[in-house]
Amino acid sequence: MLREHASLADILRTRAREQPHQLAFRFLEDGEKEEVTLTHIELERRVLSLAATLQQFARKEDRVLVLFPPGIDFIIAFYACLLAGMTAIPAIPPHPTRPQKHLPVIIRIVKDAKPAVALIHALLRDVIQSRDLDGFERMELIVPGHTARDDHADDWVQPDISDDDIAFLQYTSGSTTIPKGVMVSHQNLIHNMALIEKCFGVTRQSHGVIWLPPYHDMGLIGGILQPLYTGLPVTLLPHMMFLQNPFRWLNAISQHRATVSGGPNFAYDLCVRKIKPDQLELLDLSTWDVAFNGAEPVYHKTLERFAGYFKPCGFRIEAFLPCYGLAESTLMVTGGPKSRPPRVRHLVSDAIKDHRVEVKESPGKDTRTLVSCGMNLNPAQDLRIVDPDTHATCPGGEIGEIWLRGPCVTQGYWNKPEETDRAYHAYLAGSGEGPYLRSGDLGFFDDGELYITGRIKNLIISGGKNHYPHDIERTIQGVHPAIWPAGCAVFSVDHEGPERMVAVIEVKHRLIDDEARMKNSIRRAISDHHGLHVDDIRLTLPGGIPRTTSGKIRHFLCRKQYLDGTLKKISQI
Numbered sequence: 001m002l003r004e005h006a007s008l009a010d011i012l013r014t015r016a017r018e019q020p021h022q023l024a025f026r027f028l029e030d031g032e033k034e035e036v037t038l039t040h041i042e043l044e045r046r047v048l049s050l051a052a053t054l055q056q057f058a059r060k061e062d063r064v065l066v067l068f069p070p071g072i073d074f075i076i077a078f079y080a081c082l083l084a085g086m087t088a089i090p091a092i093p094p095h096p097t098r099p100q101k102h103l104p105v106i107i108r109i110v111k112d113a114k115p116a117v118a119l120i121h122a123l124l125r126d127v128i129q130s131r132d133l134d135g136f137e138r139m140e141l142i143v144p145g146h147t148a149r150d151d152h153a154d155d156w157v158q159p160d161i162s163d164d165d166i167a168f169l170q171y172t173s174g175s176t177t178i179p180k181g182v183m184v185s186h187q188n189l190i191h192n193m194a195l196i197e198k199c200f201g202v203t204r205q206s207h208g209v210i211w212l213p214p215y216h217d218m219g220l221i222g223g224i225l226q227p228l229y230t231g232l233p234v235t236l237l238p239h240m241m242f243l244q245n246p247f248r249w250l251n252a253i254s255q256h257r258a259t260v261s262g263g264p265n266f267a268y269d270l271c272v273r274k275i276k277p278d279q280l281e282l283l284d285l286s287t288w289d290v291a292f293n294g295a296e297p298v299y300h301k302t303l304e305r306f307a308g309y310f311k312p313c314g315f316r317i318e319a320f321l322p323c324y325g326l327a328e329s330t331l332m333v334t335g336g337p338k339s340r341p342p343r344v345r346h347l348v349s350d351a352i353k354d355h356r357v358e359v360k361e362s363p364g365k366d367t368r369t370l371v372s373c374g375m376n377l378n379p380a381q382d383l384r385i386v387d388p389d390t391h392a393t394c395p396g397g398e399i400g401e402i403w404l405r406g407p408c409v410t411q412g413y414w415n416k417p418e419e420t421d422r423a424y425h426a427y428l429a430g431s432g433e434g435p436y437l438r439s440g441d442l443g444f445f446d447d448g449e450l451y452i453t454g455r456i457k458n459l460i461i462s463g464g465k466n467h468y469p470h471d472i473e474r475t476i477q478g479v480h481p482a483i484w485p486a487g488c489a490v491f492s493v494d495h496e497g498p499e500r501m502v503a504v505i506e507v508k509h510r511l512i513d514d515e516a517r518m519k520n521s522i523r524r525a526i527s528d529h530h531g532l533h534v535d536d537i538r539l540t541l542p543g544g545i546p547r548t549t550s551g552k553i554r555h556f557l558c559r560k561q562y563l564d565g566t567l568k569k570i571s572q573i
Contacts, residue, residue, distance in 0.1 A: 007161045007186045009083045011229055016044035019204075023233040025224075026256070027072050031241025031248035036072050043079070048153035050080035050144055054117060057140045060085040060159050063115035063169065065139070067093035067106070067124060070214050070238045073144060075224055077119040078214075081168070082186075085159025088168040089113055089181070090215045092549060096123035103133075108179055109171055110135035112415060117142055163187040169414050170217055170327045181414035182327045191407040192221065192330035193229040195378045199336035200290045200321065202226075202260055207287075208234035209258040211242035211249050211267075213549035217331045218263075218294055232260075239549065246271045247279055250310075254283045262292030262321070265299050266486045266551045268306040273485055275309075286314030290321050290338055295552070297452040297470070298322040298371040300344055317341050324373035324450055328423065328437055330408045333383070334450045335374035343372035343449055352453060353465035355399040357444050368471065372449035381406030384428070384436065385444055388456055391429040399444045399453055403428075403436035458555050460492045460501055462532055469555065475529045476503060480518050482511035484542045486551075489558045490534075500535035504558055506542045509570060515539070544568040 015024070020041035027036045038046075054064065064081045066088050068074035074090075081088035091109055094102040110133075117140045120128070125141045167189055169181035196202075208227050212219030219239075227234040235256045242249045250271060253261055293303070307317035320342050323335030346367040351358035363369050376383050384393055385400040394400035403426060412420030427434035442459075443452040454468035461467070473488035487506030492499050503522065512518055519537045526534050544567070546557040561567040 007082075008079070008167065008189060008225065008228070009085075009158075009161055012040075012044060012047065012079060012083065015040040015228060015231055019231055022231075024228065025072065025075055026233065026235040027070075027075075028235065028237040028241070028248075028252060029071065031237045031245065032251070038072060038075070043076070045153050046076050047079040047083055048156040049151060050076055050119075051083040052152040052155040052157075053142060054080055054084040054086060054119075055155075055157060057142065058084075058086060058116040061087060061165065062117065063087045063089055063113045065106075065110065065113075065115040065118040065120075066090045067118060067120045069093060069121075070236065073121065074214055077144065078168075078220075078224065080119070083156070083159075085161055085165070086117075087166045089115055089171065090168065090220060091171065092213070092215050093120070093124055094127070096127050099124075099127050105179065107133060107135060109181070110139070112179065113169060113181055115139060119144065161186060164411070166411065170220075170410075172327070180416060180419065183411040183414055184327075184330055185411055188330045188408055188410050189221070189225060190229075191378075191380070192332055193226050195381075195408065196222070196226050196332050196335075197230050198377055199323065199332065199338070199374065200260055200292070201336070201338045202230050202232055202290070204231040206230070206232040206259045207256060208232060209237075209249070209252045209256060209261040210234060211237050211239050212263060213239045215549060217325070217327045219549075221331045222262075222292075242267075243270075246274050250275065250283050250285065250313075253285060253288055254313075257287045259287055260290040260292070261288065262290070262294070264295040264551055265293065265302045266295075268293070268302050269485060272305050272309050280310070280312055283310070283313040285310055288315060289319050291315075291319045292321045292323055292335070294323050294325060297454070298342070298373065299470075299474075300342070300369045300371050303342055303371065322371050322373050324441075324452060326439055326441070328410055328439070329404060329406075330410060333381070333402075333404060333408070333439075334376050336377055337375070345370050345372070345446060345451060352399065353467065355442075355466060357397045357399060357446070359446070370451045370453065372446075373443075373452055374450065375448050376450070378406060378408070381408065382436075383445075383450070386426075386428065386436075388438075388442075391426065393428060394444075396445075399442055401456060402439040402441050402443050402450070402452075404439065405434070405436045409437045458491065460490070460532075461499075462501075467530060467532060472503075472526060472530055472532070475525050476505060476522055479521050479525050480507075480512075482507045482509070482518065484508060486553075487542060487545060489545050489553050489555055491555050491559045491562075493559060493563060501532060502536045502538070502559075502562055503534050504538045504540060504545055504562065504567065504569075506545055507539050507570070509539075509541065538562065538567060539570040540568050541570065 024040045024043045025038045064086045066077045092102045167186045172180045210223030325332040346360045346363045348358040384403045386403045388401040425435040426438045469490040472490045476488045484506035489504045546554040
């Protein structure tokens, strides 16, 4: 670990001095063999050149919009912002030939953050210049290799970067009308990367493989920033290459003898579904000793299926490292220790609905199995389980909201003081301790382990009982073979009337022989397993449910599309 108060700019320069010719990044452009590499010294030279160009067009602490597809150009652009002393805003770039998909989100971010500069590729610059886009008229558009040359490194002026300077704005998924930019400081990053290093047990001898998109916390910090912090090489591949063929992910781990990699539940499930038995003999996963899973909550059957299927390839269930985190606390909150089987608890389902923890020794029809998301391994971090209504600390045996404070908690939301106050300035009833960050996640501690039960905003409340959407979604998943894997979104609506439960389901339409019978089967399964009535079932084709770039379902946006009639449905009843 580097000195406690180093910035990422210091770290990059230190790596160039101490490990100049070691591989920093390998990017597999096609997900397989077409690779571009950077050593630490090459990375420093190209980053300093672009940082020097940025300093010609903007001032310290100005915001810089970073619009590149995954790859080496994105990495250089992001680090150049940090070394120029400016605030990076990573965002998904619109496709030059189909800009409408992501351009509205970009425009909202521009209006909110008012960046002085955008780092983009030439084709996207032409698209932007050909349109009269609100907010772009006073922005400098810089194309590395064109506007910015690669030989300006000697012109770079080292900025004075303080602990609390904002390194980047981590914008939420854009599923709301006005996106929120989480303000992540240099010190937030340093403390969080130290925590990840400790939880994962990584060293310079480790090797990472990451397919996660670089625009959000897990892909950006875990795939691009953390490797440089520790000094370990990382192999990256575009997330679309993984989605098209998940074998590419595991093959990259096998070929490059990786030790650390991971993703949410769906990534592991996709590998089990799509990688054929005759491909297993091509894989050697014996070096993979940290397979992190950052879903909320982590699903125990996902871990069991993956470990069982890939055991012949040398994968060990002890490699799984479930963890918990959120952007408002930079990334990681709990995780580890490594090299142990995942810890589980079997909770009585009816007790969970009353926010009570009642553990059984073995699973049954009346239980729900939860996977531990690890321990709080940061002594400077304070975690509490709190009643979200009374703000009183929950006694043992109760489920409550996770509150936290410590050096990883970020500075709030950019330009949104009221929302920052609500989320970041919570105080415990009685003692007045605080301020705490309200995570919005529900869970409990058992023997020092954190277990996540769900999110407050997604709860479906019926008859005074709390029901978690992911439980209902998993029930739906097993009803009919036409239902797309992980293709369900369940939520409640109370628009102009009493609360109603809605299920949106992605289906392979050609496999449906009797639509009405399938929907009746879904209703019956939800009634039998959860005692609930589903008021509306909407069917859509695969891809019809909105997701984040890492594959998590956007329940909020799905609900919004349902209410405003823009959901891509096949039918309704």
